[in-house]
Amino acid sequence: MDKATLLHFRDSVAAGGYIGGADNAAIAAFGEHAMLAQNATLGREGVDAAVAFKEALLPGWYWRCGRTTLFDGWAFINRLDPNHCDRLDEASGQAPTPGKALVVAVLNALIALAEGRLTAQPTSFAMPAQALNLHDCHAQEKAAASRATEGRTDG
Known part of the structure; x- marks a missing residue:
């Protein structure tokens, strides 16, 4: 996807505009998902359309x-x-x-991916949910630090 086009659409949607599904730039950027972009940004279908757009472009996020x-x-x-x-x-x-706003977040993620600020593959390890204190936003970092020091002996 062309970064300049993504920036244009992001700025337009953030300002309250929409992405036209028949717009050649939208078709070039989103292909078969151009109409999802339109539905998500016209606002008639609410958040459901924005989630469908997100799932089409960033499945599982x-x-x-x-x-x-x-x-x-x-x-x-x-x-x-x-x-x-x-x-x-x-x-x-x-x-x-x-x-x-969800569409803008998707576009920001796509821009970051294009710039290499986000990677296509996860950079962190995954832990079972029961191993995490889900109310502690730093639980993954603490677990990683703990595992990094396991098996070490100083001295």
Whole structure:
């Protein structure tokens, strides 16, 4: 995907615009998923359309979105952890609606992948959920540090 096109669409959606499914640039960028991009950014189908767009382009990535008194729409997506603990594999977005914010987060992740800031493969290890304290966002880091020191003897 062309980074300049992704940046254009990201800025447009973040400002409240939409991606036209018949737009040649959208077809070039998203191929068969161009209509998903349109559905996700027109806002008629809500967050469901944005999730379908995310799943088409970044299948299996975890997501969260919503609105607060500070932001009309916010979203985070993360490839590795539903609690968004690995900041190296996370992207975010803000827009006028939660659905559009999720699209912005997807576009930000695609831009980061194109720039090499995110990798195509997970960079962290996976642990069973029961081994983690899911309320502790640094549990993976603590577990990694613990494993790194196992078997060492100083002296």
